[in-house]
Amino acid sequence: MNPKKIILCPNPNRDLGMTATRAADQILRDMGFQTVVCSPFREPKESSFAGYELRPLPQEIRDADLLVTFGGDGTILHLAKLAALNHTPVLGINMGGLGFIAELEAGELSALKKLRGWEFKTEKRMMLDVAVYRDGKQIYNNLGLNDAVIREGPISHVIHLKIFSDGRHLADIAGDGVIVSTPTGSTAYSLSAGGPVVEPVAQTMVVCPICTHNMRFSSYVLSPEHTLTVSLERNGRKPVYLFVDESRAFSIHADDKVVVRRSKYVTELVRLTEKSFCEIFAQKMLPGGLNNEK
8 A cells, every 4th residue: 555645835935944844754754654845836946945856746736645835824825726626635834924724833743643544634615716707708717715806906096896696786895895705714804804704614705895985884794605796887997906815916807707606626624633713713813812922
């Protein structure tokens, strides 16, 4: 029986000198796992990976049993689409800031020993399919774990959006834009914009305006069965952009339709600890939590 194949995917800007990666690599190899190291970036600087021979991630993930990331939540978001498309579970090791999605902190690498019997829990996190239609043709599509954001360009200005749910009018927004988030994304940009905190394993879509001029409209929490369509209204030549999980901006034209729905793909996150979401949120966000420790 072939050993399980585990990909180690470090962000060299976070795991300086590959310190955590080397430690994790040793633990996993000592348990008999096959490990390979891949960069999360398309054009990595080999010198940043402290002598590791890098393998191409798109090829290696095809037969991988687990993807372990070393970085912040941004590293997981960057890799979530590829992992979901290949049905590969992800174990995040937080080397960054808040780390809501990552399972372990850099000082908890000994917990990797719980992988020995390959009996662990996973959480399936809802994802979004995001598409843009122009003149009836799809010109853009993406898959996101956190959110789809439509907002103004580099020069601040009010943009006007119409939102429909299953073809029926839901809301008009005049402001900086709108965020459609998953439960996982509810603690990201959506929370900063005043949206609700949603338990990440829930199945909902959150529609949250960004700096809206309509003070009566805060946000909606909707069933994932809905299909949302966002169109631009009265924006003239003002630049408006779409971002999916902080991806490269996609420019939206006046008559484009942005369609957002729950994806059939999910991000599967490995759980090795008994930490609850409420505990993590309290530790990292509420007064007296980890963010306030000296």
